[in-house]
Amino acid sequence: xxxxxxxxxxxxxxxxxxxxxxxxxxxxxxxxxxxxxxxxxxxxxxxxxxxxxxxxxxxxxxxxxxxxxxxxxxxxxxxxxxxxxxxxxxxxxxxxxxxxxxxxxxxxxxxxxxxxxxxxxxxxxxxxxxxxxxxxxxxxxxxxxxxxxxxxxxxxxxxxxxxxxxxxxxxxxxxxxxxxxxxxxxxxxxxxxxxxxxxxxxxxxxxxxxxxxxxxxxxxxxxxxxxxxxxxxxxxxxxxxxxxxxxxxxxxxxxxxxxxxxxxxxxxxxxxxxxxxxxxxxxxxxxxxxxxxxxxxxxxxxxxxxxxxxxxxxxxxxxxxxxxxxxxxxxxxxxxxxxxxxxxxxxxxxxxxxxxxxxxxxxxxxxxxxxxxx
Amino acid sequence: xxxxxxxxxxxxxxxxxxxxxxxxxxxxxxxxxxxxxxxxxxxxxxxxxxxxxxxxxxxxxxxxxxxxxxxxxxxxxxxxxxxxxxxxxxxxxxxxxxxxxxxxxxxxxxxxxxxxxxxxxxxxxxxxxxxxxxxxxxxxxxxxxxxxxxxxxxxxxxxxxxxxxxxxxxxxxxxxxxxxxxxxxxxxxxxxxxxxxxxxxxxxxxxxxxxxxxxxxxxxxxxxxxxxxx
Numbered sequence: 001x002x003x004x005x006x007x008x009x010x011x012x013x014x015x016x017x018x019x020x021x022x023x024x025x026x027x028x029x030x031x032x033x034x035x036x037x038x039x040x041x042x043x044x045x046x047x048x049x050x051x052x053x054x055x056x057x058x059x060x061x062x063x064x065x066x067x068x069x070x071x072x073x074x075x076x077x078x079x080x081x082x083x084x085x086x087x088x089x090x091x092x093x094x095x096x097x098x099x100x101x102x103x104x105x106x107x108x109x110x111x112x113x114x115x116x117x118x119x120x121x122x123x124x125x126x127x128x129x130x131x132x133x134x135x136x137x138x139x140x141x142x143x144x145x146x147x148x149x150x151x152x153x154x155x156x157x158x159x160x161x162x163x164x165x166x167x168x169x170x171x172x173x174x175x176x177x178x179x180x181x182x183x184x185x186x187x188x189x190x191x192x193x194x195x196x197x198x199x200x201x202x203x204x205x206x207x208x209x210x211x212x213x214x215x216x217x218x219x220x221x222x223x224x225x226x227x228x229x230x231x232x233x234x235x236x237x238x239x240x241x242x243x244x245x246x247x248x249x250x251x252x253x254x255x256x257x258x259x260x261x262x263x264x265x266x267x268x269x270x271x272x273x274x275x276x277x278x279x280x281x282x283x284x285x286x287x288x289x290x291x292x293x294x295x296x297x298x299x300x301x302x303x304x305x306x307x308x309x310x311x312x313x314x315x316x317x318x319x320x321x322x323x324x325x326x327x328x329x330x331x332x333x334x335x336x337x338x339x340x341x342x343x344x345x346x347x348x349x350x351x352x353x354x355x356x357x358x359x360x361x362x363x364x365x366x367x368x369x370x371x372x373x374x
Numbered sequence: 375x376x377x378x379x380x381x382x383x384x385x386x387x388x389x390x391x392x393x394x395x396x397x398x399x400x401x402x403x404x405x406x407x408x409x410x411x412x413x414x415x416x417x418x419x420x421x422x423x424x425x426x427x428x429x430x431x432x433x434x435x436x437x438x439x440x441x442x443x444x445x446x447x448x449x450x451x452x453x454x455x456x457x458x459x460x461x462x463x464x465x466x467x468x469x470x471x472x473x474x475x476x477x478x479x480x481x482x483x484x485x486x487x488x489x490x491x492x493x494x495x496x497x498x499x500x501x502x503x504x505x506x507x508x509x510x511x512x513x514x515x516x517x518x519x520x521x522x523x524x525x526x527x528x529x530x531x532x533x534x535x536x537x538x539x540x541x542x543x544x545x546x547x548x549x550x551x552x553x554x555x556x557x558x559x560x561x562x563x564x565x566x567x568x569x570x571x572x573x574x575x576x577x578x579x580x581x582x583x584x585x586x587x588x589x590x591x592x593x594x595x596x597x598x599x600x601x602x603x604x
Binding site for chain 1: 577
């Protein structure tokens with residue numbers, strides 16, 4: 001076994017960690033490895049009020065990420081060997097005044113840059129500036145119809161029209177300039193949004209992004225968002241129908257591996273965080289977004305608004321926290337929310353640690369797209 | 375990570391009633407585990423002559439008793455590391471410590487345990503590799519009501535604060551959730567930069583003092599985005 005998902009060109013349900021064997025070997029030897037991917041936000045603020053939003057659970061002491069802070073951070077990342085930075089995490093990064101500059105600067109430094117956004121403020125002018133700097137842009141859109149969009153995303157109905165236009169513009173600019181950026185739509189699926197699965201898949205077919213991914217909704221360890229994981233089973237037929245709407249140039253993918261896991265984890269140690277950490281839009285550095293809230297203060301490592309990221313990464317505190325979550329002091333099954341960002345990386349590394357799988361031989365294999373986002 | 379296990383003896387002395395004894399051997403070193411309902415009830419080694427290696431085999435045998443065989447195969451090395459690690463002691467590697475990089479003497483006992491687990495599973499087609507083991511909380515702790523649990527935490531906290539040159543009131547226990555999660559609140563005098571390490575250090579002290587894997591949390595912060603609804 002290799003633990004790798006059979007890979008297509010674009011992996012949307014799996015992990016690319018096995019393509020980073022040099023870093024896995026360094027981790028195995030106990031070296032201090034730089035994260036391959038950092039997921040972060042430029043602000044905790046958001047102009048939407050999505051019903052399913054996990055960011056509601058992630059409040060922590062807010063500080064402001066200004067241009068100097070983010071430029072220093074990006075330089076440190078490039079310096080220590082981070083490969084990809086995604087602006088997703090716990091805020092709407094596109095409403096930060098430093099958004100475009102941050103994407104462009106990161107790209108200039110040789111980092112792969114990506115964005116997850118509601119797409120509302122990304123008008124044509126901004127898109128022209130930012131798309132050439134991005135590896136991928138993913139629009140969070142959990143409905144395909146105006147009225148339901150407004151209900152689920154917590155906004156006015158006419159905002160749907162604007163987002164729809166912005167997606168259309170993205171696809172046009174990409175095509176016009178032959179840009180390598182991947183444009184995706186993402187549906188965070190709560191079982192009660194069943195009626196929007198097919199309308200959204202149809203909408204994607206019309207707007208022509210590269211893909212639509214349909215994923216589960218994460219919840220915290222106490223289930224505060226009330227996600228009924230057992231209810232996903234009843235949606236399988238519709239999800240298969242949505243996937244069948246894929247065509248050449250438009251891929252509809254369901255994150256089956258996470259939906260079918262029903263919120264359970266097979267592993268107890270968290271080995272994934274040193275490979276893939278998360279920063280809050282407050283500047284907070286933590287192993288994982290599920291630990292952003294002040295409640296989880298014991299896992300908080302530092303803040304890039306106060307200290308250079310390189311110094312945080314080199315600090316004893318950083319490695320103390322990372323070791324804590326990799327030790328029997330911690331149990332990801334009982335002390336974490338469900339199906340985190342690092343889940344697939346954790347599964348792979350845990351299986352590898354236990355001798356249940358080997359690192360695959362990659363000689364001659366074409367790496368998948370977005371390899372810097374594990 | 376792969377080593378050679380010379381032989382495995384599954385017929386060895388099933389002496390104690392209901393106890394199944396499984397034995398694995400590598401280069402003359404043997405590990406024998408007694409299992410009852412999938413749980414290790416006894417662990418012994420033989421043929422280990424080097425004192426340094428013997429010390430490690432002894433440590434493994436100590437942590438194995440009481441663990442389900444799957445947990446033993448998955449994490450015995452972690453349990454030995456945790457038992458051997460003293461507070462404040464430097465870690466053996468600068469990055470992430472695993473049983474495979476902590477000490478090469480761990481490798482042989484870990485291979486032997488995994489071999490025994492594989493043999494155990496081979497004779498039980500329904501045996502699962504799923505592992506949901508979690509250490510149980512002691513009956514002594516669970517017997518206490520929340521007020522008594524809090525009083526116990528307060529006593530340990532007072533000593534901890536005094537050791538750190540802090541005063542009572544800088545950090546206060548405000549509640550206990552589900553018998554396990556101890557909620558603490560900071561006073562304004564405690565600086566932002568110190569809170570994280572204080573909580574982790576206190577949790578370590580609390581666990582050492584009680585013998586239970588209690589968890590320490592700060593007070594939850596509510597979402598400050600006015601638009602969102604929870």
